[in-house]
Amino acid sequence: MSEIATNIAVKLIQRESITPDDGGCQNYIKTLLAPLGFVRTAVDAGGITNSIYSRQGELKGTLAFAGHTDVVPTGPVEKWAHAPFSGEIIDGILHGRGAQDMKGGIACWIAAVGKLCSEYTPLPTIQLLITSDEEGDSIDGTIRIIEHMQANGTLPDAAIVGEPSSFKHVGDTIRRGRRGVVQVKVTFHGKQGHSAYPQDADNAIHHAAPALARIAEINWGEPTEGFPPTSCQITNVNGGTGATNVIPGHCEALIDIRYNPGNNFDGIKSALEAACAGCDVTLEFDHSATAFSTADGPFLELVCNSIKSITGIKTVRDTGGGTSDGRFLAAAGVPVVELGTTNSTIHQVGECVAVRELATLTAIYTDIIENFEV
Ligand SMILES: [Zn+2]
Structure with missing residues (x-):
């Protein structure tokens, strides 16, 4: 045989x-x-x-x-x-x-x-x-x-x-x-300007920081038994021009989520959207694998x-x-x-x-x- x-x-x-x-x-x-x-x-x-x-x-x-x-x-x-x-x-x-x-x-x-x-x-x-x-x-x-x-x-x-x-x-x-996989690109929009004239600009990092903190603290609920809990990792944050005196007009973050079958794509999407509520933001989702x-x-x-x-x-x-x-x-x-x-x-x-x-x-x-x- x-x-x-x-x-x-x-x-x-x-x-x-x-x-x-x-x-x-x-x-x-x-x-x-x-x-x-x-x-x-x-x-x-x-x-x-x-x-x-x-x-x-x-x-x-x-x-x-x-x-x-x-x-x-x-x-x-x-x-x-x-x-x-x-x-x-x-x-x-x-x-x-x-x-x-x-x-x-x-x-x-x-x-x-x-x-x-x-x-x-x-x-x-x-x-x-x-x-x-x-x-x-x-x-x-x-x-x-x-x-x-x-x-x-x-x-x-x-x-x-x-x-x-x-x-x-x-x-x-x-x-x-x-586990399933969702990858997200979040772009926060503001208005670039001189740091000495903040009234004429809108700082994208100031919008991004609290929103990203809310994302990091999302409660994903009780995991399905036998699986690791859902992990949401902010893996990249990029904003600013490199100059200290320029208020950034954009800030971009990449997020990698490995989700437990207790969660699903629609739920993950709405949780991130809720965390970004009030920001001028673009969210691009890639749901590459279903749990x-x-x-x-x-x-x-x-x-x-x-x-x-x-x-x-x-x-x-x-x-x-x-x-x-x-x-x-x-x-x-x-x-x-x-x-x-x-x-x-x-x-x-x-x-x-x-x-x-x-x-x-x-x-x-x-x-x-x-x-x-x-
Ligand atoms: Zn194989």
Whole structure:
């Protein structure tokens, strides 16, 4: 079983697929899945290759695996001890770009499904949602797949995202949510003038300072359990001309907010607007990631139990790290858990994964699929 996952991972690594290029990976996946009864629906958009592979189940319910075939660039190739697209295995370590992030995870899921199909195990409907635009802008990737599924009423009941969630051992950590991100540029407007003639000017810094103090003191309320509280950091303040005797006509601040799922974008926007009330101000918001959280419940329990029964590990239900495509599934109301290989070399020169990890992850995925119920 581990050889199957490893062989698939090697073949995927050998297909050079630097974001947003798919490098033929999704077609290769099709050749593996078609004999198992999967049908591929292409949801390509804006030059991005996206696939929904679906196999009608014998049992009720639909379980999805979401992942990406694109990888980040290699960096200086001469610094790699093993060529980044060679997929060389040396002393039990598989080398290559994407080994952890996340061709390894895709290979394990395919191996798990292949094993269960070959044993004629009755299965729920299984989907693989694969994009080649996760490491890039993520504009035409998973989000387009979700839109397609919403339009066709084919959203899954739950999803595993194969991102490398683990730290030391496979399964030691899963991600059950992420904080959201809002970035804001605030420009306070006044009127520039001579500091000896304040009656003819309007000091933008004098408007900014109290407003920024109010922003720093916003009470974001009780955080959702299991998540860090919302953090609102004023990261830059710029105003003035550099001359002591000139009253500044503008003052600009940058604010970075990492928000707990107990908050939302609309609430954050109105809190900042209220803090700036009375000022002549322009607020520019960039809501780059929505917070999500998969609540405690049967799906989370299933994933944790499968990890426990295969590895003996009591997994940490983490909410840290950056953002991931899990947010798009969660926004569509799908319970999402990220579970994949270790992440010690992701995006680094010399990315690699231990072959035995792939065996463990395949066994965990197999157990999750076998025990999935709605
Ligand atoms: Zn990734």
